[in-house]
Amino acid sequence: MNRIALLATPLLGLFLAGCSSTGTTQVVQAPAAVAPAPVFTQPVMPTPAQTTQQALATTSVANGFVDAAALSRMTAKDSAQANSAQFYALQFGRPGAPRVWTGDNGTTGSVGVGPYVRVNNLDCRDFTHTVKVGGQEFVKKGTACREQNGNWTVEKGAA
Numbered sequence: 001m002n003r004i005a006l007l008a009t010p011l012l013g014l015f016l017a018g019c020s021s022t023g024t025t026q027v028v029q030a031p032a033a034v035a036p037a038p039v040f041t042q043p044v045m046p047t048p049a050q051t052t053q054q055a056l057a058t059t060s061v062a063n064g065f066v067d068a069a070a071l072s073r074m075t076a077k078d079s080a081q082a083n084s085a086q087f088y089a090l091q092f093g094r095p096g097a098p099r100v101w102t103g104d105n106g107t108t109g110s111v112g113v114g115p116y117v118r119v120n121n122l123d124c125r126d127f128t129h130t131v132k133v134g135g136q137e138f139v140k141k142g143t144a145c146r147e148q149n150g151n152w153t154v155e156k157g158a159a
Contacts, residue, residue: 064154066109070131070138078103082131085111090125090144090152107133119145124155 065086066074074082085101089111093099098112114126124145131138144152 064142065127065140065144066129066131067138067140070133070136070140073133074107074131075104078107078109078131078133082109082111082129085109086127086129087152089113090127090146107131119143119155122146122148 066082071079081101081103085099089099090113093111093113095113095115098110100108100110102108109129109131111130112128116123116125118124122145124143126143127141129140131140143155145155146152
């Protein structure tokens with residue numbers, strides 16, 4: 001026999017001996033009366049993506065985020081671009097890093113935000129929304145707060 005077979009035979013025997021059983025079986029019985037576990041239900045909460053999409057849809061520049069004179073001169077695309085920029089600047093923007101947008105016919109804008117502050121248990125931020133339409137610049141400054149449902153609303157604003 002070769003050397004490997006001579007070494008493997010005793011090792012195989014030891015391995016198989018470790019796998020043998022003693023032949024005893026132990027039965028454990030569960031308690032007869034088990035109280036059912038309480039069932040707790042939680043309300044279905046929207047996912048962060050759903051909340052973000054709903055809040056984006058309801059954050060509107062028509063609600064005080066843009067100067068009224070500029071708003072009257074903006075197209076639907078301008079308003080959509082301004083809405084998106086306003087929401088994402090408030091939600092995710094860094095102070096000092098304005099979010100810019102471009103609409104129709106050379107209309108442009110930018111939204112700058114300040115740091116988050118806590119007011120009446122709501123997250124709030126100062127903002128400056130600048131719109132350039134038809135060669136004229138309009139600036140709206142104010143404070144927006146995120147409601148419990150995720151919507152941003154203007155708390156105060158100045159022209």
